[in-house]
Amino acid sequence: MKARFYAPDAHAPGDLVVLPADEAAHLSRVLRLVPGDPVRVFNGRGQEFDARVAQVGRRDVQIAVGRAAPAAAEPRVAVTLALAVLKADGTDAAVRDAVMLGVAAIQPVVSHRSEVGLATLERGRRRVRWERIAIASAKQCGRATMPDVRAPRRFEALLEDLAEARLPRPAVMFVEPGAAAHAVSLAGLDVPRPAAATVLVGPEGGWAPGEIARAEAAACRLVTLRLPTIRAAAMPAVVLAAVLAAWGEL
Amino acid sequence: MKARFYAPDAHAPGDLVVLPADEAAHLSRVLRLVPGDPVRVFNGRGQEFDARVAQVGRRDVQIAVGRAAPAAAEPRVAVTLALAVLKADGTDAAVRDAVMLGVAAIQPVVSHRSEVGLATLERGRRRVRWERIAIASAKQCGRATMPDVRAPRRFEALLEDLAEARLPRPAVMFVEPGAAAHAVSLAGLDVPRPAAATVLVGPEGGWAPGEIARAEAAACRLVTLRLPTIRAAAMPAVVLAAVLAAWGEL
Numbered sequence: 001m002k003a004r005f006y007a008p009d010a011h012a013p014g015d016l017v018v019l020p021a022d023e024a025a026h027l028s029r030v031l032r033l034v035p036g037d038p039v040r041v042f043n044g045r046g047q048e049f050d051a052r053v054a055q056v057g058r059r060d061v062q063i064a065v066g067r068a069a070p071a072a073a074e075p076r077v078a079v080t081l082a083l084a085v086l087k088a089d090g091t092d093a094a095v096r097d098a099v100m101l102g103v104a105a106i107q108p109v110v111s112h113r114s115e116v117g118l119a120t121l122e123r124g125r126r127r128v129r130w131e132r133i134a135i136a137s138a139k140q141c142g143r144a145t146m147p148d149v150r151a152p153r154r155f156e157a158l159l160e161d162l163a164e165a166r167l168p169r170p171a172v173m174f175v176e177p178g179a180a181a182h183a184v185s186l187a188g189l190d191v192p193r194p195a196a197a198t199v200l201v202g203p204e205g206g207w208a209p210g211e212i213a214r215a216e217a218a219a220c221r222l223v224t225l226r227l228p229t230i231r232a233a234a235m236p237a238v239v240l241a242a243v244l245a246a247w248g249e250l
Numbered sequence: 251m252k253a254r255f256y257a258p259d260a261h262a263p264g265d266l267v268v269l270p271a272d273e274a275a276h277l278s279r280v281l282r283l284v285p286g287d288p289v290r291v292f293n294g295r296g297q298e299f300d301a302r303v304a305q306v307g308r309r310d311v312q313i314a315v316g317r318a319a320p321a322a323a324e325p326r327v328a329v330t331l332a333l334a335v336l337k338a339d340g341t342d343a344a345v346r347d348a349v350m351l352g353v354a355a356i357q358p359v360v361s362h363r364s365e366v367g368l369a370t371l372e373r374g375r376r377r378v379r380w381e382r383i384a385i386a387s388a389k390q391c392g393r394a395t396m397p398d399v400r401a402p403r404r405f406e407a408l409l410e411d412l413a414e415a416r417l418p419r420p421a422v423m424f425v426e427p428g429a430a431a432h433a434v435s436l437a438g439l440d441v442p443r444p445a446a447a448t449v450l451v452g453p454e455g456g457w458a459p460g461e462i463a464r465a466e467a468a469a470c471r472l473v474t475l476r477l478p479t480i481r482a483a484a485m486p487a488v489v490l491a492a493v494l495a496a497w498g499e500l
Binding site for chain 2: 244
């Protein structure tokens with residue numbers, strides 16, 4: 001299989017585009033490709049092209065975009081994953097898997113039980129790291145669409161985003177068994193397949209009771225999967241597979 | 251939360267049972283519990299009990315089984331996961347996740363593209379390792395039922411097991427996009443919720459064409475998820491979440 005690169009500037013056959021720095025390094029220093037080598041590029045907005053390496057410079061790699069190639073289909077539900085920031089590398093794994101499972105956007109959330117604050121995330125340039133992981137995952141899994149990896153928000157700000165329609169409805173919050181009186185099973189969630197949805201997944205130990213109450217007051221639907229305790233880092237993949245299957249999208 | 255141990259000999263309140271060696275080491279040397287400490291035990295067959303440490307010896311740990319405690323519910327579909335052996339630690343991660351997702355049994359399979367043979371698995375005592383991982387996962391996720399971790403089989407033997415009803419039907423083989431002409435989507439799999447099922451998940455690179463053809467000839471249903479390429483180690487969790495959701499079990 002030809003190597004695949006993220007080329008956000010590729011619009012149409014005939015374009016000559018410069019790769020982002022990470023992609024250029026992967027092409028020239030890791031894979032050691034040279035001018036004339038055939039590659040695939042995707043622009044992150046659903047388009048994929050056959051292409052060739054046109055030039056490999058010290059700082060730039062230029063790609064000659066060829067004919068359009070079939071792009072992997074995207075789910076009909078544009079899911080925004082509102083993901084509580086996890087411990088250690090848990091968020092990295094969750095971002096990687098969420099991209100494979102076709103999310104439209106990832107909104108990291110600092111929740112009560114996330115063991116890290118917004119300032120630490122910003123100092124650590126974690127958003128840049130998650131964007132890199134998302135690009136690597138899209139390259140590997142064959143998606144031509146790059147999910148939007150948003151700047152982390154506090155839980156309260158997330159609810160404001162929902163209230164002001166900056167995040168799509170329905171909003172479905174997944175909660176631990178016994179954490180909420182009004183939670184239903186996924187099978188009991190009577191929501192026909194929407195065009196877009198926000199799916200909220202908590203941190204290790206789950207959402208705090210106050211967060212669940214505020215989400216419910218903000219008209220989030222509460223769902224508890226009929227499963228034992230799932231590892232927090234595996235939860236996004238499990239939840240996304242389950243909701244896509246329940247909406248007939250798999 | 252009280253520490254939880256696997257005590258296969260616990261049948262009823264009043265029992266005095268000896269823990270398996272690994273469990274005893276966990277209790278005495280890792281957690282340093284002493285006689286009188288309250289614990290939880292599960293017997294792997296769906297029963298859970300409050301209990302106390304009765305005696306901690308050099309070689310044995312005895313547990314006094316107390317009153318029955320509520321056990322986590324099991325899915326109504328008893329799924330046997332026929333899992334192609336994966337590279338490196340991929341199978342370990344897959345076993346861990348499959349236990350969280352409620353499988354009834356795990357049948358490791360040496361397929362054409364598994365990069366390891368039966369003899370190597372036996373020499374490496376991999377089944378014992380997977381059983382340990384399954385116990386650790388059941389302890390952590392709160393399941394009271396221990397899936398049966400079977401001895402690895404060649405793919406041909408798996409088909410014989412299906413033919414001779416040693417594995418449950420329906421049998422659903424998950425194949426990569428484009429790998430089979432007759433594969434349907436999960437939404438297109440017109441199979442009402444069964445009492446038991448066998449779910450076949452392939453290795454890195456997927457099942458070989460000959461394996462797919464033989465499975466189809468053996469009346470396995472072929473399903474391709476409408477997703478891009480999923481990491482092989484993440485595939486069992488994604489497939490299990492998807493089939494349970496599709497059968498209304500989540």
